[in-house]
Structures are given as C-alpha cells and as structure tokens.
Amino acid sequence: MHHDAVVKMENITMEFPGVKALDDVSFETRKGEVHVLLGENGAGKSTLMKILTGVYKQTAGKMSLKGEPYEISGIKDAEAKGISMIFQELNLVPYLTVAENIFLGREPRIGIHINWKEMNCEAQSLLDHLGVQISARAVIKTLTIAQQQMVEIAKALSYRPDVIVMDEPTSSLTDREIEELFKTIRDLKSKGVCIIYISHRMEELLEIGDRVTVLRDGHYVGTVNVQDTTIDELIQMMVGRTLDEKFPKEFAEIGEEAIRISHLSQGKRLKDISFCARKGEVVGFAGLMGAGRTELMRAIFGADSIDAGEIYINDKKVNIKSPKDAIKNNIGFLTEDRKNQGLILKLDVKQNVTLPNLEKITKNTVICFKEEKAICERLVEDLSIKTPSLLQKIKFLSGGNQQKVVLAKWLATQSKILIIDEPTRGIDVGAKVEIYKLINKLTKAGHTVLMVSSELPEILGMSDRVYVMHEGKITGELTRQEATQEKILHYATGGESFE
Amino acid sequence: MNRLNTAGKSDHFAMFNIRDFATLIGLFLLCAVISILQPVFLSPNNLINVVMQSSINASIAIGITFVILTGGIDLSVGSILALSGVVMASSLQAGHPLALSILIALVIGTICGLINGFLIAKGKLPPFIATLGMMSMARGLALVYTNGRPISGFSKAFRWFGTGYVFKTEYFSGIPAQIVITVALYIIAYYILKYTRLGRYTYAIGGNEEAARLSGINVKKYKMIIYGISGLMASVGAIILTARLNSAQPIAGIMYELDAIAATVIGGTSTVGGEGKITGTLIGALIMGVLRNGLNLLDVSSYLQQLIIGAVIVIAVLIDKYRK
Numbered sequence: 118m119h120h121d122a123v124v125k126m127e128n129i130t131m132e133f134p135g136v137k138a139l140d141d142v143s144f145e146t147r148k149g150e151v152h153v154l155l156g157e158n159g160a161g162k163s164t165l166m167k168i169l170t171g172v173y174k175q176t177a178g179k180m181s182l183k184g185e186p187y188e189i190s191g192i193k194d195a196e197a198k199g200i201s202m203i204f205q206e207l208n209l210v211p212y213l214t215v216a217e218n219i220f221l222g223r224e225p226r227i228g229i230h231i232n233w234k235e236m237n238c239e240a241q242s243l244l245d246h247l248g249v250q251i252s253a254r255a256v257i258k259t260l261t262i263a264q265q266q267m268v269e270i271a272k273a274l275s276y277r278p279d280v281i282v283m284d285e286p287t288s289s290l291t292d293r294e295i296e297e298l299f300k301t302i303r304d305l306k307s308k309g310v311c312i313i314y315i316s317h318r319m320e321e322l323l324e325i326g327d328r329v330t331v332l333r334d335g336h337y338v339g340t341v342n343v344q345d346t347t348i349d350e351l352i353q354m355m356v357g358r359t360l361d362e363k364f365p366k367e368f369a370e371i372g373e374e375a376i377r378i379s380h381l382s383q384g385k386r387l388k389d390i391s392f393c394a395r396k397g398e399v400v401g402f403a404g405l406m407g408a409g410r411t412e413l414m415r416a417i418f419g420a421d422s423i424d425a426g427e428i429y430i431n432d433k434k435v436n437i438k439s440p441k442d443a444i445k446n447n448i449g450f451l452t453e454d455r456k457n458q459g460l461i462l463k464l465d466v467k468q469n470v471t472l473p474n475l476e477k478i479t480k481n482t483v484i485c486f487k488e489e490k491a492i493c494e495r496l497v498e499d500l501s502i503k504t505p506s507l508l509q510k511i512k513f514l515s516g517g518n519q520q521k522v523v524l525a526k527w528l529a530t531q532s533k534i535l536i537i538d539e540p541t542r543g544i545d546v547g548a549k550v551e552i553y554k555l556i557n558k559l560t561k562a563g564h565t566v567l568m569v570s571s572e573l574p575e576i577l578g579m580s581d582r583v584y585v586m587h588e589g590k591i592t593g594e595l596t597r598q599e600a601t602q603e604k605i606l607h608y609a610t611g612g613e614s615f616e
Numbered sequence: 617m618n619r620l621n622t623a624g625k626s627d628h629f630a631m632f633n634i635r636d637f638a639t640l641i642g643l644f645l646l647c648a649v650i651s652i653l654q655p656v657f658l659s660p661n662n663l664i665n666v667v668m669q670s671s672i673n674a675s676i677a678i679g680i681t682f683v684i685l686t687g688g689i690d691l692s693v694g695s696i697l698a699l700s701g702v703v704m705a706s707s708l709q710a711g712h713p714l715a716l717s718i719l720i721a722l723v724i725g726t727i728c729g730l731i732n733g734f735l736i737a738k739g740k741l742p743p744f745i746a747t748l749g750m751m752s753m754a755r756g757l758a759l760v761y762t763n764g765r766p767i768s769g770f771s772k773a774f775r776w777f778g779t780g781y782v783f784k785t786e787y788f789s790g791i792p793a794q795i796v797i798t799v800a801l802y803i804i805a806y807y808i809l810k811y812t813r814l815g816r817y818t819y820a821i822g823g824n825e826e827a828a829r830l831s832g833i834n835v836k837k838y839k840m841i842i843y844g845i846s847g848l849m850a851s852v853g854a855i856i857l858t859a860r861l862n863s864a865q866p867i868a869g870i871m872y873e874l875d876a877i878a879a880t881v882i883g884g885t886s887t888v889g890g891e892g893k894i895t896g897t898l899i900g901a902l903i904m905g906v907l908r909n910g911l912n913l914l915d916v917s918s919y920l921q922q923l924i925i926g927a928v929i930v931i932a933v934l935i936d937k938y939r940k
Contacts, residue, residue, distance in 0.1 A: 420830055444832035458830055461823035463890040472820055473831040475813050482812050526831065 121148040122184070123311045124169065124200075124280055129178035131164055131335075138164040139175075142337045144330055146280065151302060151312045153322045153343075156332035157355055157517070157545035162315050165332070166282050169313075170195040170202045183279070201273035202282040207265050209257045216240035216253040219272045243271040248297050263290045263406065270298070274305075281305070282313045287321060288543055291406060299325050319348045319546070331355055356547040363546070364578025365553055369560035371581065372396035374432065376448075376534050376565060378417065381426030386412045388589045390426070394534070394567055394582075397560045401580030402569045403605045409589040410569045411453055414536045417567075418450040419443045430534070444473050446534075449527025451520075453538040453569070459523040462512040466504050467493045469511050469522055474529045496525040500555065517548025524555060535559060538569040553579060573602050587611045639884055639899045642932065646903060650910035657913055664792065670905030671798040672853045674898060677876040677883075678805045679729070679846030681897045684880050685809075686822040686842055687889025688743035692732060692750035693850040693876060697869035699758040700724040701854035705767035705864030714773055721851045728754055729847020733840030747843075751873070758866040768863035778860030794856045801852065805894045818842060822889025878925075879904050882932040903932070 124146045131139040139161045146152040154162045167173045169180070171189035180187040182198060189195055192202070209218045216237045217224075225232040225239070240253035249267045257265060266286065273281050287295045302312055302325055316322060322329060323343060331338040331354040338354045377393040387409050394400040402410045415421045417428060419437040428435050430446050437443050443450070452458035460469055470493050471478060478488045493507050500521045504514055511519060520540070527535055537556075541549040556566055556579060570576050576583055583600045585593040585608035593608030651657045676693050683690045704721035708714070728750060735746035777797070781790030809815035817838045820828040829835045853872070858864040883900030885892025907928060911921045 418830070439832075439834070440830050441832040441834055450830060452830060457824070458826050461820050461827050461890070463823040464819060468816060468819070472816070472828070472833070475816060479813050482814070484811055484813060484816065486811075 122146070123148050123182065124187075124313075125181045126165070126169065127179055127181075129165065129168060129180075130176050131161075131168060131173060132176045138335050139168075140335045141178075142332065142335070144337070145340075146311045146313060147328075148311055149306050149309045150327040151306060151314050151325055153326035153329040154313055154315045154332070155322065155329050155351060155355060156338075157515075157547045160332040160355070160545075161335040162332055163284065164335075166202065166284065166313065166315070170200055170282065196276045196278070199276075199279035200282065201276045201278040201280070202284070203269050203273050203286055204284055207262070207269060209265055209268060211258040212256065214254050214256055215244070215251060215260075215268050215271075218257055218268060219243065219253075219275050239275070240271070243275055244268075247271055247274075247301050249294075261406065263294050266290060267294070267298075270301070278310065280311045280313065282315070284315045285543060286314075287316065287318065295321075319351065322351070323348065352546055355545070363550070364575070365550060365557065366579055367557040367561070368581070369397035369557070369563075371398050372563060375430065376417075376567075377429040377432075379427045379429065381413070381416060381423055381428075383412065383416050383421065383423045386589050387416060387423070390589075390591055392584055392591060392594075394565045396533075396563045396565055398581045399556060399560055399566045399568055399579055401576040401583040402567065402586060403573065403576045403583055404586035404609045406571065408586040408609065410586050411538055412589070413586070414450065414538055414567065414569060417443070418448060418536060420450070444530055444532075447530070447532050449473075449530060449532030449535045451523050451527065451535070451537040451540055453542065455516075455519055455523055459526075460511050460519060463510065465508045465510050466497070466502070466514070466522055467507040470496060470525045470529055473526055477530075492529055493525075496528060499528075500525055501551070517544040517551070520544055520548070520552065521555075524552070532564070534565045534567070536567045536569075539571065540568065541570075541572070541575065573605060576600075576605065577602065585609050639882065639896055639903070639932075639936075642935075643899055643903050643906065646906050646910070650906065650913070654910070654913045657910060662909070662913075664795075666905050666909045667795050667902070668792050669909065670901050671792075671794040672856050673872065673875045673879055673904060674798050674901035675801055675856065676849050676853045676872055677879040677897045677901050678801055678894065679849030680873070680876040681805070681880045681883070681885055681892060681894055682809075682818055682842045683743070683846045684822075684877070684885050684887060685818045685889055685892055686839060687825070688736065688839075688843070689877070690729075690732065690743065690747045690843065690846045691873050692728065692747040692754055693846060693853075694869035694872035695751045695754035695758065696725050696728045696847050696850040697854040697857065697872060698866055699728065699754040699761075700851035701858045701864040701868055702758050702762050702767055702866050704854065705770070705858055706761075708770050708774060709767060714771070717774075718855060721854055722848060725847040725849075725851025725854065726844050727847070729844040729850070730840055732847065733843030736843065737836035737839040755866075762866045764866060766863050766865040770859070770862055775859050775862060777855050778857070778862075794860070797852070797856065801849070802894060802898055809894055814838065814841065819890055822886075822891075824890070875904060876901075878929045882929060882936075884936055900932075903928075 122145050126142070126144040129139050129142045130137070142161065142165060144165065154165070156162045164173065168175045171191045171194055189198070210221065219240045220236050225235045237253045244251050244253060247267060247270060249264070251260065251264050251267060257268065260268070270286065286298060290298060305312060314326060326343045328340055328342055329346065329351060330340040331351065333355060373396055374393050375396045379391050381390045382388055390413060404410050412421070416423045419439045419442050428437055435446050437446065456462060461472070467489060471489050475484060478485045478492070490507065497504065497507065502521045502525065503518050511522060514522065540552055559566060568579065577600055580600070581597050583595045583605065584591050585595070585605050587609055588611065592611060595604060656662060679693065680690055700721040703724055704717050707717040707720050732747050732750050735741045736743050739746070776793055778794060780793040782793055782796050784790030809818065817828065817833050820833060821835055821838060825835055853869070857868060879900035880897050881887060882903055883892070883896030883898070885896060907925060908921070911924060916924070
C-alpha cells in the first residue's frame with residue numbers, strides 16, 4: 118500500500134438481481150493525483166463510484182479513507198466525509214440562482230433568515246476562483262449547459278473535499294472551458310486534493326491524468342502510469358482487443374441527391390440555410406455550441422416550426438409539419454439527448470424500438486406481437502445490442518446500448534435519411550466504433566446520414582463532406598480532402614471564405 | 617435467442633405481475649381481517665353487494681387510469697357523471713327510446729372529456745386546471761339544466777342497468793348486470809392497453825412526451841382521445857347510478873373523482889405516468905369497496921370512515937413506494 122493512499126477500495130463486489138456489476142475490484146487513489154477511471158459502458162465505473170459515494174452498498178469488500186475504515190450511508194454522508202461527486206447529469210434547480218444552488222440545503226443563516234450577503238459572496242469567490250465569469254446571482258435557467266457544469270464544479274468545491282469524483286465533466290464544455298477546468302484541476306491537485314476522473318476522451322486523459330485504472334465487464338484490468346502508456350495500450354486494456362482505427366470510415370458509392378434544403382429560416386436561430394446531401398453520403402455539421410446545428414436538424418425533422426424555406430426529398434418538394442410527416446418521408450432523427458428525447462426509459466427495449474413504427478405492424482388497431490418480436494430480434498442481433506431480453510426496461514441498459522436502441526428505432530422505420538445529433542456522446546470507445554461501423558453499413562445501403570458532432574475528430578473521421586455553421590448560418594462547406602481542424606474552426610468562429 | 621423467446625412468451629400470458637400480486641394480497645388481508653371481526657362479510661349476498669357497490673367507482677377508474685398513465689389527472693368525472701345522468705334522465709322522461717337516451721349520456725360524457733383533452737392538448741393548460749374548470753362547469757350545467765331538482769322514475773327496462781341480473785336460472789339468482797358491464801369494460805380496457813396502438817402510446821406519452829412526439833406520435837390527438845375515454849367512463853357510471861337509484865340528481869357523483877383516483881393509485885399506477893396496470897386499478901377499486909362495506913358492517917360512523925379511508929389510501933401508496 119502506498120503511504121499517501123486516500124481512497125482505498127478492496128475486493129469490491131456488487132451484485133444486482135441477475136447481474137454481477139462488479140467482481141472483486143480493487144482501487145486505490147493517492148493524495149494530489151488525478152486518477153482516471155476508464156472502461157467501456159457497463160464496465161462498472163459508475164457503479165464503483167456510486168459505492169464510493171454511498172448511493173449503493175457493496176455486496177462484499179471493504180473501503181477505507183485516509184487509513185480509517187470508511188462506512189457510508191449516502192451522498193450527504195460522503196460529502197460530509199470529504200468525497201464530492203459531480204454527476205454526468207446536471208442536478209441543479211433551474212429557477213434558483215447560482216448561489217442558492219451551491220448552498221442548497223445548507224444556506225448560511227442569521228437566526229432563521231438566510232444570510233444572503235455571505236452566501237452570494239462565498240459563491241462568487243468560488244466561481245472567481247474557478248476562473249469563470251458567472252454571477253452568483255444569475256438564475257441557473259439563463260446559463261448555458263457549460264456554465265451550469267461549472268456551477269456543479271463550484272458546488273462540489275464548496276464542500277472543501279479531499280476527493281472529487283468527476284463523471285465526464287467535459288462532455289458539454291467548449292475547448293476554452295475545458296482549459297479552464299484543467300487549470301482548476303491542476304490547482305486542486307497542487308493543494309493535495311485527489312481527483313477521480315471518468316472520461317471517454319482519450320486525449321484528455323493523457324493531458325490531465327496521472328494514473329489510469331481500467332475496468333472491463335466489472336473486473337479490474339490494471340492500473341498504469343499515464344507517462345508509461347499509450348492510447349492504443351489503454352484501448353486494448355479496455356476492450357480486450359486492438360482497435361486498428363478509431364474511425365473505421367469506409368467509402369460508399371455516392372449516388373443522387375437525397376435531400377435538399379432551400380432557404381430555410383427560423384426566427385433568429387436559423388438564417389437562410391441551403392444545403393444538400395446525396396445517397397451514400399455522410400454529411401457532417403460542425404460548429405460551436407449554439408451555432409444552430411441542433412435547431413436546424415429539429416426544423417428539418419418537423420420538431421419545431423419554420424418561418425420560411427423548402428425541403429426537397431428525391432427532388433420532390435415535401436411538406437413537413439411534424440415529426441410524423443418526417444417519418445413518413447423516411448427521415449429518422451437520433452437526438453443529442455437520448456434520455457429526454459430519444460427514449461422512453463420506463464418502457465422496454467421492444468416497445469422503444471417499434472414506437473415510431475407501430476402503425477406498420479398494426480392490423481385493425483391491434484399490434485401484431487409476432488411481427489414486433491421478429492423485427493426487434495433481428496435488430497438486436499444486427500446491432501449486437503446487449504440486453505438480457507426484449508422486455509428489459511431501457512433504463513437498465515448502458516449508454517452505448519441505449520444509443521443502439523435509438524438507432525434500431527430508426528432502422529425499423531426504414532429511414533433513408535438519418536439525422537444523427539452527437540451520435541457518440543457519452544459512450545465508450547468500443548461502442549463508438551460499433552456506431553461508426555453501423556454508419557458505414559447504412560451508407561453502403563444507399564442511406565444518407567446527416568451527422569451533427571461537437572467532436573472535430575469525429576467530423577473529420579467520418580464525414581464525406583462538412584458544413585460549418587456559425588450563429589444560425591452555414592459559413593463554410595468543405596470536402597473530406599479539404600477539411601482540417603483549422604479550417605473548420607475558422608468558419609465556426611465566423612471567419613470569411615479563404616479565397 | 618432462446619432466452620428472448622421465453623421471455624416474450626411469459627409476458628404474453630402474465631395478466632398479473634408481482635406488483636399486482638402484492639395489491640391482491642392486500643385485498644385478501646383486508647377481507648380476512650373484516651371477516652374475523654364480522655363474519656357476515658363473507659356471506660355470498662354481502663360479497664356480491666360489495667362488488668356491486670364497487671362497480672361505479674371501478675368503471676370511472678378505468679378512464680382515470682388512462683389519464684394518469686399519460687401523466688395527467690381528471691377531476692371532472694364526478695360532475696360529468698351528474699351532467700350526463702340528468703340529460704339522459706330528461707330524455708327518458710320525454711319518452712325517447714332507451715337506446716337513444718343512453719347514447720345521449722355516452723356522447724355528453726365523451727364530449728366533456730374531449731373538451732378537457734382539447735384544453736390540455738391544444739390549449740396547453742395543465743390537466744389539473746382544465747379539469748378543475750370542467751368540474752365546476754359540468755356541475756353548474758347540470759344544476760341549471762334541472763333547476764337543482766332530481767329527475768326520478770324510469771322504466772323497468774332502463775332500471776335493468778342498475779338492478780337487473782344476467783344468467784338467471786332456477787337454481788342461480790344470476791349476476792348483477794352492473795357487475796357484468798364493469799367486468800366487460802375491464803376486459804376491453806385490458807385489451808386496449810396491452811394489444812393496441814392506443815394503449816402503447818398511452819404508456820409512451822406518460823413515459824416521455826417529447827420522445828413520443830419525436831417518434832412521430834400525434835400526442836395531441838391521443839391525449840384528446842384519452843380524456844374522451846375518461847369522460848365516456850364517467851357517463852357509464854351515470855347510467856348505472858341513475859338506474860340503481862331510479863333517480864338522476866344534479867348533485868350526484870360529488871367526490872367520485874377522488875375515489876377513482878384513489879383506486880388507481882392504490883392499484884399501483886404511477887402518478888407521474890408511464891407505469892401501471894388496469895388489473896391493479898380493479899383491485900384498487902375492490903379494496904375501496906371492501907373497506908367501505910366492512911366499516912359499515914362494523915358500525916363505524918361515517919365521520920370515522922372518512923378518516924380511515926384517507927389513512928388507508930396514504931398507507932397503501934406508501935407501501936407501494938417503499939416496496940420498489
């Protein structure tokens with residue numbers, strides 16, 4: 118045992134009914150280190166951290182904190198003992214201010230009154246310390262997702278913890294904000310705080326991590342020093358096999374035009390947008406957060422109404438007023454937020470897959486269960502969705518498998534044009550590659566894919582052509598050969614054409 | 617793939633899941649306690665009585681279950697019952713054919729429900745507010761229409777709905793018609809929720825309205841249909857009640873919405889929507905009926921009854937919550 122051990126988890130086993138989520142896992146972190154926890158979805162990272170923060174009680178194994186035995190009754194208890202967790206999902210009250218959220222439930226008081234001055238003051242100093250320009254008096258709802266993430270971090274810091282667990286903290290941050298976050302992490306490190314960092318972004322791990330512990334299928338694989346390892350080695354530890362490429366792009370034969378958007382406008386959000394996409398083509402949409410990419414996709418799909426513009430599918434003008442119309446025109450839409458917009462978590466795999474497709478398998482208003490089952494079984498196999506049965510509730514699947522279920526939904530409706538918005542957000546390397554391979558399969562079958570992504574390597578790796586958006590306009594179009602990170606960023610920040 | 621097959625099969629035939637089973641055990645326990653304290657409870661006559669008295673609440677609770685499954689609420693069913701009851705009664709007394717009068721009741725109930733649905737789906741009002749408004753409006757309309765006076769005295773043919781028997785033979789006194797009607801409605805509702813698109817969409821809308829919309833479901837249309845069903849079920853209650861009492865009263869059905877909501881949540885339907893079963897609601901309605909009947913048999917004052925019933929509702933839902 119290392120003399121500076123902060124958290125020590127030994128031989129942890131966690132069993133849920135029918136699943137062994139963790140099997141004899143040991144994990145140890147030291148004072149002042151950034152310890153990265155790496156693994157595919159379903160590897161057991163979240164479960165391990167939920168045990169550490171008292172959300173779950175382990176079936177077997179013991180824990181210690183700074184050499185003392187560590188027993189825990191819940192998150193509040195963990196925070197009191199010096200372990201804070203920043204969850205992937207934001208847990209802020211939208212209508213309260215930043216300061217109110219940070220000190221929710223433990224507001225400084227004078228008698229029975231809240232000491233507003235002290236509360237705002239302390240909150241502001243936490244934020245300033247993080248180097249972010251957010252007012253402690255701002256209402257959460259008015260902040261961007263990235264700013265809200267920084268508030269979560271400030272909240273965690275307000276407990277003055279010894280250990281901070283960060284679950285994918287950068288998934289909604291811009292590069293500049295990530296830089297700020299890393300600065301804060303380094304600062305915390307120098308003060309002896311131990312950070313457990315969960316992320317899927319390999320480059321990030323190498324930049325910020327000191328040591329990496331890899332889990333796979335609930336088992337401990339190993340712990341390595343970041344200096345002594347490579348991305349390839351880590352990937353191999355994670356998936357148990359080498360991945361030749363991160364982006365296994367295969368080129369399909371590009372056919373006729375499948376969809377054309379002409380002069381589409383929507384309030385101040387989308388301004389005079391025209392573009393086209395052909396059969397067999399992956400068209401990437403790059404841009405900064407808030408550039409209007411998601412809004413454009415929602416408008417095409419009929420989720421939001423438009424003020425002007427036409428949509429042509431196979432050179433025929435179509436009238437899309439609702440998602441139902443879009444589906445009739447063989448458009449599918451994988452939303453960026455799969456839990457709130459893509460899936461119905463309380464329903465099972467089968468019910469989710471066939472939801473947009475129910476009309477086609479209904480005879481005299483009665484759902485044909487046999488056909489439904491056949492469709493689902495085929496897709497579960499084709500997409501290798503890992504689920505114990507078709508009747509498993511979606512909420513119990515891992516993120517990667519949930520995303521595959523969303524894809525299965527649109528494949529079941531035989532979508533010819535598939536809009537995918539952040540298709541690999543929050544899913545691990547192995548599942549990402551599987552999604553990319555599915556994209557290849559789709560384009561080979563003559564489908565058109567419109568892909569919105571905030572990860573530039575993904576845009577560059579998978580697109581045949583790239584449109585760049587800035588403030589609701591398309592500011593640039595690049596072929597695969599022309600596209601580089603620099604050019605995309607140039608257009609994404611409103612830069613003029615290069616000629 | 618074998619695993620998938622068997623799992624699919626068991627779901628097809630499982631009418632009751634574990635959760636329903638626990639509610640069912642609750643019902644039996646309640647019956648056991650009451651029959652120990654007052655053995656008369658178990659007499660066939662009394663048992664039929666209990667079921668009969670539960671039938672109106674059970675019918676209304678079908679509609680409420682649909683509504684709550686979508687994450688909504690309907691407070692107007694008691695008033696809709698009164699309105700469709702008095703209009704039907706006046707039609708009967710005017711000498712219109714029985715079938716027409718009953719159709720009038722059903723149409724009025726459905727229209728009131730559709731108006732609720734319209735206000736909620738198209739007007740984007742919270743269900744609580746829209747149906748609160750309808751609760752007052754339908755009641756007011758019933759009072760205005762009758763000038764506050766009950767309409768009484770109907771033909772034997774009509775009274776069959778509340779007092780008649782089916783399958784009557786020399787040796788068997790038959791089954792009350794209202795029980796047969798209620799059971800039939802439950803079978804239809806079970807079928808709709810399990811096997812039809814409407815049923816699947818009901819769960820989907822309650823589970824996640826935005827995801828349902830983005831899956832191409834016409835959420836507004838289905839919400840209107842579902843509130844329409846709730847109004848329709850209230851008017852079925854009106855037919856049974858009016859026939860049973862031989863009188864339609866503009867103040868009938870007060871607080872019925874709360875009994876129906878209670879039956880639904882005791883039956884395990886999640887108040888935020890997306891989860892629940894119609895079989896649970898049936899058991900919930902029976903629990904309410906057994907409780908009322910048992911307390912009457914035990915000579916508990918009606919004041920005290922209210923207190924006990926309220927406590928049972930809260931405890932039942934608490935148990936359900938902590939069992940999960």
